[in-house]
Amino acid sequence: MNRRELHERLRPTLRWEAGLVVALVAIVLLGSLASDKFLTKGNLFYLCLSIGELAIMTLPLTLIIITGEIDLSVASILGLCSAMLGYLVLHGWSLGWAFLVVMALGVAAGLFNGVLVTRLGLPSLAVTIGTLTLYRGLAVVILGPNIVSTFPQRYTNIGVNPVGNSFLSWSVVFFLVLAVIFGVVLQLTPFGRSLFVIGQNKDAALYAGIRVKRVKLLLFVVSGFICAFAGILYTFRLSTAVQDNGLGLELNVVAIVLLGGVSIFGGKGSILGVVLAVAVYAALQNALFLTSFPQRAFGIVTGCLLLVSVLVPNAGSFVRRARAAWRRREARNTPAVEAN
Amino acid sequence: MTAASPAERAPSAGRIRTDRLIDIAYRLRAFGIVAALAILIVVTSIVQPRFLSGQEVNIVLGNTSILALLTLGEAMVIISRNVDLSVGSVLGLSAFVSGSTFGHLHGVPTGVAILVAFLVGIGVGAACGIVNGALTTIGRVPSLVVTLATLYIIRGIDILIIGGGQVVASSLPDSFFQISLRNFHNVPYLTMAVAVVIGIGAYYMRSYRSGRDLYAIGSNPDAARLVGIPSGRRVFTAFVLSGSIAGAAGVLWASKYGTLDSTAGSGYELQVIAAVVIGGVAIFGGSGSVIGAALGALLLSTILAALYVGGVSPFWTQAIAGAMILVAITIDRLISLQLTAALRRRRSREST
Numbered sequence: 001m002n003r004r005e006l007h008e009r010l011r012p013t014l015r016w017e018a019g020l021v022v023a024l025v026a027i028v029l030l031g032s033l034a035s036d037k038f039l040t041k042g043n044l045f046y047l048c049l050s051i052g053e054l055a056i057m058t059l060p061l062t063l064i065i066i067t068g069e070i071d072l073s074v075a076s077i078l079g080l081c082s083a084m085l086g087y088l089v090l091h092g093w094s095l096g097w098a099f100l101v102v103m104a105l106g107v108a109a110g111l112f113n114g115v116l117v118t119r120l121g122l123p124s125l126a127v128t129i130g131t132l133t134l135y136r137g138l139a140v141v142i143l144g145p146n147i148v149s150t151f152p153q154r155y156t157n158i159g160v161n162p163v164g165n166s167f168l169s170w171s172v173v174f175f176l177v178l179a180v181i182f183g184v185v186l187q188l189t190p191f192g193r194s195l196f197v198i199g200q201n202k203d204a205a206l207y208a209g210i211r212v213k214r215v216k217l218l219l220f221v222v223s224g225f226i227c228a229f230a231g232i233l234y235t236f237r238l239s240t241a242v243q244d245n246g247l248g249l250e251l252n253v254v255a256i257v258l259l260g261g262v263s264i265f266g267g268k269g270s271i272l273g274v275v276l277a278v279a280v281y282a283a284l285q286n287a288l289f290l291t292s293f294p295q296r297a298f299g300i301v302t303g304c305l306l307l308v309s310v311l312v313p314n315a316g317s318f319v320r321r322a323r324a325a326w327r328r329r330e331a332r333n334t335p336a337v338e339a340n
Numbered sequence: 341m342t343a344a345s346p347a348e349r350a351p352s353a354g355r356i357r358t359d360r361l362i363d364i365a366y367r368l369r370a371f372g373i374v375a376a377l378a379i380l381i382v383v384t385s386i387v388q389p390r391f392l393s394g395q396e397v398n399i400v401l402g403n404t405s406i407l408a409l410l411t412l413g414e415a416m417v418i419i420s421r422n423v424d425l426s427v428g429s430v431l432g433l434s435a436f437v438s439g440s441t442f443g444h445l446h447g448v449p450t451g452v453a454i455l456v457a458f459l460v461g462i463g464v465g466a467a468c469g470i471v472n473g474a475l476t477t478i479g480r481v482p483s484l485v486v487t488l489a490t491l492y493i494i495r496g497i498d499i500l501i502i503g504g505g506q507v508v509a510s511s512l513p514d515s516f517f518q519i520s521l522r523n524f525h526n527v528p529y530l531t532m533a534v535a536v537v538i539g540i541g542a543y544y545m546r547s548y549r550s551g552r553d554l555y556a557i558g559s560n561p562d563a564a565r566l567v568g569i570p571s572g573r574r575v576f577t578a579f580v581l582s583g584s585i586a587g588a589a590g591v592l593w594a595s596k597y598g599t600l601d602s603t604a605g606s607g608y609e610l611q612v613i614a615a616v617v618i619g620g621v622a623i624f625g626g627s628g629s630v631i632g633a634a635l636g637a638l639l640l641s642t643i644l645a646a647l648y649v650g651g652v653s654p655f656w657t658q659a660i661a662g663a664m665i666l667v668a669i670t671i672d673r674l675i676s677l678q679l680t681a682a683l684r685r686r687r688s689r690e691s692t
Contacts, residue, residue, distance in 0.1 A: 121673060133614065134663055137661065311475075
């Protein structure tokens with residue numbers, strides 16, 4: 001009985017993640033058929049480089065979406081922190097202090113989002129559309145037309161060198177470590193489980209003694225912190241800080257999280273699914289890059305993936321509804337036939 | 341019978357007064373935007389008298405027109421508790437496709453060619469709106485996700501169609517540019533046309549049953565379905581209207597900028613939503629007006645112009661636009677809290 005219960009509970013999520021694994025295998029197979037460069041070490045390293053910061057930002061957003069909120073300002077926080085790092089280095093700060101200030105700035109940005117959402121009770125969608133514009137605007141104010149690329153090579157090497165002899169970039173290693181931490185917190189701690197309760201039924205969570213507002217506030221702060229970290233990595237990878245670093249990435253981050261099986265309504269999702277979605281996204285982008293597919297039109301693929309990921313779970317209920325409607329019509333028609 | 345009548349009358353009288361209170365609150369909200377606009381204009385023109393020059397007015401109104409037109413469709417969608425993130429992409433696709441129709445219409449009278457361009461642009465927009473609407477209502481996918489996806493897909497299609505090329509201004513007839521250039525004493529005819537369209541939209545939303553239905557769906561989707569409002573059809577219509585309007589806006593964009601590549605209108609959706617929210621439309625639907633949304637667009641572009649004229653570095657514009665969104669939603673929240681508290685007080689007074 002207990003095992004069956006467990007099985008029942010796991011089935012829907014596992015099915016989604018199994019689907020992602022199948023998709024990933026298919027992409028890897030097709031990719032290596034299409035180009036013999038696909039599975040080379042150099043290409044895989046390039047793949048890791050291209051996805052790292054994006055992947056890191058999906059983790060806190062996953063938790064936020066599970067609680068039924070959203071944070072569209074993630075890429076703007078990345079941009080703001082990158083601009084601030086550039087500004088401080090330009091003004092002769094040592095990197096140690098600059099890191100500290102940048103991380104604090106990320107926390108402050110997240111805290112501001114969180115306070116507006118939880119203490120003023122404003123909808124997070126509207127708040128973070130506002131701060132998306134605000135933080136990006138502040139990045140523009142801080143850096144203006146300056147382009148800073150005087151970072152010490154010791155640090156920028158982190159952005160472009162692989163870890164040891166492997167094909168992994170440092171950003172992907174950070175992502176994997178953070179993913180394990182986030183996964184454990186989400187799946188195995190009371191705090192993590194409470195996020196699902198909040199997402200499924202906020203009032204029930206409140207009556208169960210969960211401090212809903214404080215939890216959400218914390219998540220926004222964590223999101224700011226992690227995005228600041230991603231901002232530092234992003235700056236080092238490109239060795240430049242400009243005002244529009246990471247422009248428009250927020251929608252890619254949201255798309256990957258939803259592709260990972262996280263419900264936009266909250267209450268459902270897993271870190272494993274999101275990690276797999278990151279892999280699917282990166283592999284697909286890379287495979288298409290090796291073919292003649294125009295890189296800038298990759299949005300078509302992102303969009304279709306997103307649609308498929310939300311339409312497929314609905315397909316079952318759609319078929320059921322259609323069948324029910326058909327049966328109703330049959331039932332209405334049948335007496336008429338008998339009357340004849 | 342006589343004893344029962346005061347008791348019968350009391351709640352209905354209470355309801356009338358309650359309605360009036362809500363009405364006053366929303367009028368004050370719209371009045372707030374107008375007041376902010378007036379203060380802004382007075383202060384800026386004292387600092388820099390050039391701000392009220394005909395040329396400057398012409399520029400501001402010209403910049404507002406396309407944005408204000410887009411807020412009309414977006415406001416309808418948002419009032420029904422949905423959102424259309426794809427308007428920027430639709431605008432870009434429509435601008436390119438309609439702009440390139442002129443290349444295929446050699447020897448056709450320009451008047452006819454312009455008409456064809458508008459029909460093509462609106463058609464492209466309507467097709468996008470149909471896809472958005474169908475996925476949202478039939479596919480039962482939240483519109484935030486649907487339009488996020490179509491934002492990417494439509495932009496991608498735009499990039500694929502354009503390839504490396506672009507529409508250059510020299511391939512477009514001169515009278516096409518005149519659409520956004522001609523003006524009456526520095527008020528562009530385009531602005532007047534947009535104002536008329538928004539007026540029609542406002543009348544529809546205020547006085548037509550299907551318009552009111554959008555408010556009902558937005559304030560309580562379940563209740564709307566229970567009272568028999570065809571929610572799916574209404575929301576579908578709102579998306580098709582929003583798409584068609586974005587398509588028309590794309591043609592106007594082509595007429596305004598002439599040279600078009602695949603980045604036309606990218607990121608514009610956030611400005612449109614910002615204007616709608618600043619204009620007092622609640623992001624989760626059910627309240628606000630299309631006139632308010634258009635005033636929001638006017639306020640947004642006036643502030644940006646004022647900063648420019650006032651000598652503030654253009655680097656500040658984006659940050660200020662962001663701050664304005666936050667101020668607007670905070671004010672809305674405070675108003676609605678005050679309103680709820682006032683209604684509760686009144687109700688408790690009536691019951692005692």
